Amino acid sequence: MPTRTINVARDFSRYPAGRYTTDGPFSGAAFRDDYLLPALRAGDEVSVELDGVRGYGSSFLEEAFGGLVRNGLPISDILKLLKTQSADKSLVEEIDEYIKHGNDPEADA
Numbered sequence: 001m002p003t004r005t006i007n008v009a010r011d012f013s014r015y016p017a018g019r020y021t022t023d024g025p026f027s028g029a030a031f032r033d034d035y036l037l038p039a040l041r042a043g044d045e046v047s048v049e050l051d052g053v054r055g056y057g058s059s060f061l062e063e064a065f066g067g068l069v070r071n072g073l074p075i076s077d078i079l080k081l082l083k084t085q086s087a088d089k090s091l092v093e094e095i096d097e098y099i100k101h102g103n104d105p106e107a108d109a
Contacts, residue, residue, distance in 0.1 A: 001043065001044065001045055002044045002045070003044065003045040003046070003047055004039045004044045004045070004046050004047070005046075005047045005048075005049065006035050006036075006039075006046060006047070006048050006049065007049040007052065008031070008048065008049065008050055008052070008053055009049075009051070009052030009053045010052070011035070012026065012031055012035065013025075013026035013053070014052065014053050014054055015053065015054050016028070016031065016053055016056060016057075016060050017057060017060060018057070018059060018060060019059035019060065019062070019063040020063070021033075027060065027063065028059060028060040028061065028062065028063030028064035028065075028067065029063050029064070029067065031060070031064045032063060032064045032065070032067045032068060032071070036048075036064065036065075036068060036082070037068065037071060037073075040068065040073055040077070040078065040081055040082065041073075043081070044081070045081050045082075045083070046081060046082050046083070047083045047084075047085060048082065048083070048084045048085065049085050049086075050084060050085060050086040050088075050091055050092075051085075051086050051087055051088075056091065058094075061091075061094060061095055061098055062098045065082075065084075065095045065098045065099050065102075066098035066099060066101060066102035067102065068082075068099065068102060069099065069102025069103055070102055070103065075099060075100060075102065078099050078102075079096075079099065082099075084096075
């Protein structure tokens, strides 16, 4: 099974912000739709490197990662195929919670 590595700062933006595409070109929805969903739907393992950006808002993270569930991906598949990496372990834990509560964006956002 192929592994795709996505470095957010290099491949997407050093300034990710916002939840929806109407919030700007570097929103959580744009990251999810343009990077995460295509790779995961192809059945690839995805490694997301989170370091190197200026910061993450909870709305970006919840939409990008929790939004995978609302777009029809089973939580078990997401947790099996998606690996997030950061020197900030609390960021990885936050993303895991967004995935586990992806059907309810208000649960942790």
